[in-house]
Amino acid sequence: MIAWGSLGIEFVVSLVSAVGVVAIFALALRLLAVGAPEHVRLGVAGGVEQVADGELPLQHARPTWASLGAYLCFAVDIAVVLFGLWLIIPQFH
C-alpha cells in the first residue's frame, strides 16, 4: 500500500523542523546584531552585496538579554543537530 499517512506526517514534520531550525538560527544572528549602529545593520536581504570582513565593525555594545537570547537559540539548534546525529547513527538506537 502507498503510505499516504506517513507522507503527510513526513511533510509536516520536515516543514516544522527545518523552518524551526532555520528561523531559530536566523533569530540568533539577528539578536547578535542588536545594538549595532544603524549604518552597520544593512540587511542581507536588502540587496547589499557581500562586504569584505573587517570593512564593517563586527564588535559593538550588545545588551545582555540579546546575547543570552542568541546563545539560547544556538543551544537549541545544537541540540537539534545532536538529535539528527542520533537519528543517523544506528548504533545509538
Added chain:
Amino acid sequence: MDALPIVILVIVLGLVFDFTNGFHDTANAMATSVATGALKPRVAVLISAVLNLVGAFLSTEVATTVSSGIVREGEGGVHISAAMIFAGLVGAIIWNLATWYLGLPSSSTHALFGGLIGAAIVGSGFDAVDWFTVLSKIALPALFAPLVAGIVATVATYSAYMITKRATSTGAERGFRYGQTVSASLVSLAHGTNDAQKTMGIITLTLIATGYQQAGTGPHFWVILACALAIALGTYSGGWRIMRTVGKRITEVTPPQGFAAEASSAATILVSSHLGFPLSTTQVTTGAIVGSGLGKKLASVNWGTFGRMVLAWIVTVPAAALVAGVATLIVSTGAVGTIVVVLAAFGGMATFWWLSRRTPVTRHTVNEDADVLDSRPAAVAGGAK
C-alpha cells in the same frame, strides 16, 4: 566453481558503481557550500568523503533482497542470478556516467533499480517486475521528494531573510556559512549510511547466491571496507560537472539560501528515512535548492536547468533498464557474450571520460558560470535552453 568469473565481475562493477554513486552525489551535500564559498572546493569534498566513509562503517545492515521488492524475487518469483545483477550494474553505471557527463544530478538508486528491472524483464518477462512497487517506491517518491523539500526550503529561506533583514550583513552571512557547513555535513553522513550499504548488499547477496558465503550472514569486512573506500574515493574525486549545475545553474545561491536549503534537505532526508517513506537524496537536495531560489525571489530559478533535471529523473529508470536489458540479452548467449558486454561497458566508461576531458570542469572552475555545457548540443539532454 563456474560462478567465480561472474562473481568477480559483479564485485568489480559493484565497486565501480559505488564510486560513480559517490561522485554523482557529492553535489547533493556540498554544491551549495562550494557555491557560497562556505567551504573551499577541496575542503568540501574532503569533509564529504570522510563522512561518507564513516557513514559506510556505521551502517552495515544490508538489505535482504537485491531490489527491495521491485523485482519479484524468491519463492514463486524470479531468481536474480549473478549475471542479471552484472547486467543491471552495467546499465546503472553507464547511465550514471551519461548524466554526469551532462552535468545532471540523477538518483543512483533509481539507476540501479532501472538496471535490475531491465535485466529482469529480458531475463524473465514483464511479470518479473512488481509494477505497483515501482509506482510506490520510485515514481511517487520521485514526485514528492522535490515537492516536499522545495516547499520546506521556500518557507525556510523566506523566514531566514525576513528575520535577518535588519542584522549586520557581514555577521549574518558568516553565521549562515557556519550553519550551512554543519547541515551539509549531516547530509553527507546520512548519505554514507544509506548508499554504501546498497553495494554491500549486492555483493553480499551475490556471494550468498553463488555459495561463497553462508546465507543469513552479514557482509564480510573486506566488502564493507571496499565499498566504504569506493564511495569515499568517488566523493573525493568530486563530481564537479554536477556540482556546478546544482550550485550555480539552478539559482545563484547566497549564504542564507544555502543554509536554508541544506537544513531543509537534512531535515527532509532524516524525517523521511525514519517515517517509512524514503526519498531520493538527489531529488530532495535539488528540490530544496529550487525552493531556496523561490523563497528569495520567485523569479530567480533557472527553470530550463530544472526542466532538464526532471527529464533526466524521468528517463533514469527506462534508460538504465534499456542498457541492462541489452546487456542481459548478450550475456545470455554465453561466455563470449559476457566478454563482449564487459568490453563494451569499459569502452563506454572510457568514452564518457574522454568526452568529459574535452570540456573539463575541475575544482578550479566549479564556480564559473561560463555556459560551456550549454553551448554543446543540448538536444542530447532534451533541454530547451
